Amino acid sequence: MTQQHRTISGRILYTSKKPEILDQERGRETFVYTRHSDGKLTLRAHCEIDEPAPTVMRDIVHSLDDNDRPIDCFVRLTVGDAFMGAGLFLMSDDAIECESYGPSIGRVSQRTKIEGGYDIFGTHPIQADAYSTRIMDVSKGPHKRKLRCFLPSGDHRGATPPLIAEGYIALEYLGDEKVTVAAGTFDCHKFRFSDEDAGFVSKDGAHPTYDVWVTADEDSIFVKGGVGGYMQTWYELVELER
């Protein structure tokens, strides 16, 4: 009677490495994956960032095909406890469409023609960051790639109304490690995101270096990681069920 898809759910704790709030909770994320029986994947994530102000509450429902290519993505944002925007992104072979509304942008319809392909659609949940590392061919051993990314927000925290943004970021595969966190011990791949060409510049500069440890299996689950520079954030998997 049961459907044949597989479900993976987890919870990631967001803490800080800033000296004044060292290791204190500053947010959290719950996620549920469905690995459909035809190989497609749907990720839902509910994320909250409490620090720094303004707070961010994000809902994402993002689906990928059996080759990990994006199909569609819903985004809804509350920033500083006020509605920031909601929108749907639809991907086809040659374009990304965005239908969006937010009090600051009004009603927006966008269509961006894609020439030359792209690597990832970055939706901002930490688990989505982990899953995007699947673009790397780890069989090649440690190496670095420049990735063409589309996003629903170019902001470092994804805290702007849903609109199509584009940029480049480097992703480096650094090797494998065994990692123990509250959710258990996992064989992991270690990766590093770096904005070395300043493709994602905000008022605080380029996106700081971001290290992630991801399960070395078909699920690519976020295990731990952190962002340096002005952000000084840390993330850790505290619950996992699969």
Added chain:
Amino acid sequence: MEHETIRGRLLYTSKKPEIMDKVRGGETFIITRHVDERRTLRALCAIDENSPRVLRDSVTSVDADWRPTDGFVRLTVDEKFVGSSWYRFTPKFVECEGYTEQEGRISSRIEMAHPARLFITHPIQSDAFLTQAYDLSKGPGEQLISGLVACSFHHRGADGPTLLHRPSNEGFYLRFVGPEKVKVVAGEFDALHFQIGRSTDDAYQGREEHPPYHVWVTADGDYVMLKAHVTGYMQTHYELTEYEKRKNFF
């Protein structure tokens, strides 16, 4: 953040003799009551019993008066992607943008004489939210609720998701039976007992009308589904098995 979060899990079981009390699906949900009294409901629902077997994502938001503001529905039926649509509600119109396997890219808009009152997306917890439309100050009785917009009129919500509107003179009847104390797996609660729809014929086996649908929701103003059952050809039962409520996220 000073919002309130409610998390829950509903178990779907059957009352059909051949699968009596067997699990036939389930639903997890997260409700946020924002500081400005808006509410957002995210629900992930699975109906496993027979075709059409449904996997549904629904994220819907209402304003401080419980009127819909925006929504999203994504459907997989019989393990195949069916559609994904986004909705926006304004005082004068409702619009839908999406993609369905049957229709391709869809873009539709319905002009509204009055703002939409309810948005039906088919999670069981979403059905519980429908009952807030009943004016409790009038006591037990029956009220006609109009201003209905839906993503699907299929009894399982197993098609679309598209934009459908029932004219204001063709709303649905909501009957408030009265307050009751209800005990479910998740605990014991003060409840409000409603019947959605007018049919009282539990033996009715047709598909044209939705069979009698009884729901019990929390009486604390949050309208969380405690238990529900549908008779007729459906013979379904729903029960809250996990429930947590607290300030902020957890």
